[in-house]
Amino acid sequence: MSALFETRCLDPHRPEDFELALRLLRQGALVAVPTETVYGLAADASNPEAVSRIFEAKGRPSNHPLIVHLADAQHMDAWARDIPEIAWRLAARFWPGPITLLLHKADAVSPVVTGGLDTIGLRVPAHPVMQRILSAFRGGLAAPSANRYQQLSPTAVWQVLKGLSGRIDAIVDGGPCSVGVESTIVDLTGPIPRIVRAGPITRAQLQDALHMPVEFPEEHDVAVPGNVAMHYRPKTPLHLFETETLRMRLRAKENDAPIIVIEHSNVLSGHDRGVVRSIQMPADKTEYARCLYDALHTADAGRASAIWMEMPPLCEDWRDVHDRLGRAASAESTPPDDAGA
Numbered sequence: 001m002s003a004l005f006e007t008r009c010l011d012p013h014r015p016e017d018f019e020l021a022l023r024l025l026r027q028g029a030l031v032a033v034p035t036e037t038v039y040g041l042a043a044d045a046s047n048p049e050a051v052s053r054i055f056e057a058k059g060r061p062s063n064h065p066l067i068v069h070l071a072d073a074q075h076m077d078a079w080a081r082d083i084p085e086i087a088w089r090l091a092a093r094f095w096p097g098p099i100t101l102l103l104h105k106a107d108a109v110s111p112v113v114t115g116g117l118d119t120i121g122l123r124v125p126a127h128p129v130m131q132r133i134l135s136a137f138r139g140g141l142a143a144p145s146a147n148r149y150q151q152l153s154p155t156a157v158w159q160v161l162k163g164l165s166g167r168i169d170a171i172v173d174g175g176p177c178s179v180g181v182e183s184t185i186v187d188l189t190g191p192i193p194r195i196v197r198a199g200p201i202t203r204a205q206l207q208d209a210l211h212m213p214v215e216f217p218e219e220h221d222v223a224v225p226g227n228v229a230m231h232y233r234p235k236t237p238l239h240l241f242e243t244e245t246l247r248m249r250l251r252a253k254e255n256d257a258p259i260i261v262i263e264h265s266n267v268l269s270g271h272d273r274g275v276v277r278s279i280q281m282p283a284d285k286t287e288y289a290r291c292l293y294d295a296l297h298t299a300d301a302g303r304a305s306a307i308w309m310e311m312p313p314l315c316e317d318w319r320d321v322h323d324r325l326g327r328a329a330s331a332e333s334t335p336p337d338d339a340g341a
């Protein structure tokens with residue numbers, strides 16, 4: 001689909017822009033909004049027509065459920081039924097913040113929002129601009145990440161526009177996202193809470209809040225259509241290497257095929273062939289997560305034939321980063337020797 005209309009860039013600190021964003025949302029338009037995790041593509045969750053436009057703009061299959069964003073936990077009752085006590089406890093502890101709770105949906109919620117499922121994902125985001133929008137809007141905003149289907153999530157305005165300019169009505173500029181990785185999703189519809197998407201809130205934090213075990217399967221079989229292996233993917237092939245392997249591959253590279261290196265251990269020698277750019281990642285997990293999508297978007301815009309990336313540490317609290325990288329990496333993650341990949 002070619003560009004259909006102009007996507008307006010709105011400054012939330014200008015009252016007329018803020019009002020316009022609200023008016024557009026009330027009219028059923030699509031507005032990209034900042035959250036602390038990633039930018040979301042928002043529409044009025046109580047307007048099925050508006051919600052269906054989200055799927056069109058993203059090119060996302062209509063059976064992939066959306067998260068509904070609320071101003072605060074008190075609104076949960078309007079969107080979910082049979083809410084267990086642990087949901088209120090998690091809400092009190094982590095909202096506003098980067099965690100989504102899966103609950104049984106209230107009867108009034110349109111199946112367009114939940115992709116036909118009987119459950120609903122709810123989240124109260126912490127970004128101050130999104131908080132202001134939600135409080136003024138007085139309803140729920142359905143919002144997936146503001147990227148085209150199966151592409152990288154955006155953590156800055158330029159990244160949203162790269163994928164959705166001309167396909168959405170407006171974007172509210174809230175600056176770069178402070179967390180940088182999508183929310184942890186916890187399924188609370190079964191007997192034991194279960195993490196179905198790794199995120200910034202870890203299992204240890206959840207168990208500490210609930211005083212009970214929380215399941216975190218490596219792979220889960222919940223029929224979550226959005227949970228596909230190939231996801232969050234840059235257009236340039238991304239290859240992941242352990243530190244020493246990356247060092248060796250760089251030294252052994254015998255051609256000038258342009259590559260971009262993303263690393264955190266100073267793996268470059270200064271004489272490595274074909275390295276057109278290197279992006280240095282922070283060692284700290286929180287900082288690393290904040291920069292992750294930005295690094296991938298920047299590398300992807302660099303017109304190299306491949307991205308070679310150093311694998312981050314294999315620790316439990318890095319699981320969200322590994323999850324996203326696993327989905328972003330090319331199917332055969334190690335390039336063939338000398339393919340210049």
Ligand code: TXA
Nearest residue numbers: 037039040065066119120121144145182183224226227
């Ligand atoms: O941090 C986030 O969660 C961001 C910001 C914008 O809030 N949102 C986000 O939405 O990542 P999205 O749609 O890109 O990813 C949400 C995931 C999808 O994989 C979807 O399938 C799953 O959550 N999901 C949503 N509702 C669900 C439900 N009722 N049951 C199972 N999975 C659900």
Ligand code: MG
Nearest residue numbers: 144145146153
């Ligand atoms: Mg997404």
